[in-house]
């Protein structure tokens with residue numbers, strides 16, 4: 719087997735490309751790849767937060783077939799925070815709570 723000689727410039731170019739690929743991969747994994755990255759609850763009043771806690775609302779549903787955007791009480795689209803007819807204030811289209819009801 720004959721080894722191919724690589725000069726220093728080629729080595730640096732190849733290792734730089736490999737490093738960028740690895741760094742991009744780590745960044746994508748580090749972001750978690752979870753959902754829409756919205757935070758629809760950051761400006762809520764305490765009473766509204768308590769209401770959500772009592773119904774076990776979470777910003778990201780663990781079940782892809784059971785989320786706010788698929789709920790009968792959700793109004794809004796899939797982009798940005800939407801509204802829920804049960805809660806006041808915004809909800810995440812990928813969220814869910816115990817009052818989830820399948821949209822007809």
Ligand code: SF4
Nearest residue numbers: 786789792802815818
């Ligand atoms: S009732 Fe619950 S699951 Fe349905 S839209 Fe409101 S917060 Fe989401």
